[in-house]
Amino acid sequence: MRKALVLALCVGLAARAAAQAGSSVSADAVVVTVGMTISTLRDLNFGTVIKGVPSTILPTAVNAGEWQVSGSANAFVIISFTLPTQLTNIQALPGSTMPIAFSALAAIWRRSTNNPVGGTVFNPALGSVGRFGPPANPTMYVWIGGTVAPAVAAKPGIYQGNVIVSLVYQ
Amino acid sequence: MMRTLAIAVTLALGTASLAAQGVMVAPHAVFIDHRLRSGSVLLYNPGTEPVEVAISTIFGYPTTDSTGRIMLDTLRRDSTVSALGWIQAFPRRLTVGPRERQTVRLLARPPAGLPDGEYWLRLVIAAQAGRVPITGVADTTAIQVGLTLEVRTIIGVNYRKGPVSTGVTLSQVTAQIVGDSLITRSKLERRGNAAFIGMIRETLVDSTGAVHAQRVGDSVVTTFASPIGVYIAMQPRLASAIPQPGLPRGRYWLRYEVVAEREDLDPMVVLKAPAVRDSVRLVVP
Numbered sequence: 001m002r003k004a005l006v007l008a009l010c011v012g013l014a015a016r017a018a019a020q021a022g023s024s025v026s027a028d029a030v031v032v033t034v035g036m037t038i039s040t041l042r043d044l045n046f047g048t049v050i051k052g053v054p055s056t057i058l059p060t061a062v063n064a065g066e067w068q069v070s071g072s073a074n075a076f077v078i079i080s081f082t083l084p085t086q087l088t089n090i091q092a093l094p095g096s097t098m099p100i101a102f103s104a105l106a107a108i109w110r111r112s113t114n115n116p117v118g119g120t121v122f123n124p125a126l127g128s129v130g131r132f133g134p135p136a137n138p139t140m141y142v143w144i145g146g147t148v149a150p151a152v153a154a155k156p157g158i159y160q161g162n163v164i165v166s167l168v169y170q
Numbered sequence: 171m172m173r174t175l176a177i178a179v180t181l182a183l184g185t186a187s188l189a190a191q192g193v194m195v196a197p198h199a200v201f202i203d204h205r206l207r208s209g210s211v212l213l214y215n216p217g218t219e220p221v222e223v224a225i226s227t228i229f230g231y232p233t234t235d236s237t238g239r240i241m242l243d244t245l246r247r248d249s250t251v252s253a254l255g256w257i258q259a260f261p262r263r264l265t266v267g268p269r270e271r272q273t274v275r276l277l278a279r280p281p282a283g284l285p286d287g288e289y290w291l292r293l294v295i296a297a298q299a300g301r302v303p304i305t306g307v308a309d310t311t312a313i314q315v316g317l318t319l320e321v322r323t324i325i326g327v328n329y330r331k332g333p334v335s336t337g338v339t340l341s342q343v344t345a346q347i348v349g350d351s352l353i354t355r356s357k358l359e360r361r362g363n364a365a366f367i368g369m370i371r372e373t374l375v376d377s378t379g380a381v382h383a384q385r386v387g388d389s390v391v392t393t394f395a396s397p398i399g400v401y402i403a404m405q406p407r408l409a410s411a412i413p414q415p416g417l418p419r420g421r422y423w424l425r426y427e428v429v430a431e432r433e434d435l436d437p438m439v440v441l442k443a444p445a446v447r448d449s450v451r452l453v454v455p
Contacts, residue, residue, distance in 0.1 A: 035196025046315035072434035
């Protein structure tokens with residue numbers, strides 16, 4: 001067989017086996033090439049911050065945001081971000097926001113190894129081209145940090161926002 | 171086949187063992203034949219929580235900026251090679267349950283009299299799992315801050331009508347050693363009426379013809395290979411590292427080759443084209 005995989009077959013088997021334990025399994029195979037999976041391993045969590053005191057999370061920190069990407073061994077993907085500039089207090093009246101910024105060193109990607117130390121640092125506003133690991137471990141990890149600056153008059157509550165990572169396959 | 175199957179199982183189930191939330195998208199490139207006018211993409215949720223997925227389409231193709239960085243050009247909305255107006259994806263929104271799979275179907279309604287050739291769009295699969303609660307919210311006087319991470323997988327959709335052909339021209343190949351890195355640039359221009367999908371291969375040899383290894387991430391390779399998609403033209407900048415202790419003084423040649431081969435795609439969809447090659451000299455003083 002060429003490089004095409006009967007990927008859907010094993011995916012379907014796993015799904016149906018879980019759903020129909022003890023019954024017969026019928027699998028309809030669809031021949032596809034290997035897929036790409038992007039998984040959010042950890043959100044970017046600043047926790048509790050103090051009014052008037054900026055708080056920074058480095059991409060190497062344990063509470064940095066993290067994604068795991070699995071795909072074709074050694075393949076390249078374009079990494080780009082859609083970044084917020086304001087976070088919204090979801091417990092206050094509309095208009096209660098907090099600025100957030102991402103430095104030129106706020107993102108890291110690394111192939112195969114789930115450890116940001118030693119990875120490739122890049123500017124999330126510009127993006128980068130990452131690469132999956134070799135056949136033994138065709139994964140890539142992406143981390144992101146940031147800085148929030150709560151105003152002295154910031155209202156208490158939970159401030160939230162979204163960071164979107166886009167991965168473009170060539 | 172067993173090896174590739176094992177990799178697929180590892181990919182599908184290995185990620186599920188993590189507390190990860192995401193969705194597998196397969197294949198990562200869709201090719202639609204005009205005679206069939208339809209295609210499909212499989213979504214699989216390896217996680218333990220439902221994943222909400224939104225499907226959209228954009229027009230765009232890989233290109234490079236002035237520094238050689240590969241990027242997706244999405245600005246040419248009125249391009250004559252855009253299939254954005256007549257290929258639709260269904261459904262547009264769906265929820266993929268834990269360990270479930272769902273299919274997104276692509277339906278083409280090309281305009282009458284569409285000339286032979288290849289037409290492009292990009293499929294955007296946006297996935298978001300359940301929002302992770304921020305801990306410690308019991309204190310109503312505190313300020314809690316957290317950001318939810320979303321993921322978007324963007325894959326190419328190529329629609330082919332009638333005879334299609336491709337090729338690439340190679341020019342302006344440059345190579346230099348910067349620190350411990352080998353940096354190359356080249357100019358690639360597509361020929362024919364379809365995108366050139368292939369690989370760039372770089373091999374570094376010394377004056378005796380001996381091959382010198384390059385390091386890419388944690389791997390040491392004798393030939394550096396990079397997948398490439400030349401839709402119009404691009405001038406990619408590629409970088410690999412020279413393993414320690416570096417290159418001895420002397421003259422070297424970089425053999426630069428662009429071939430219409432891709433290991434990650436079905437050979438049936440990779441259009442054949444002649445390989446193009448060039449060599450440039452490097453001097454390590």
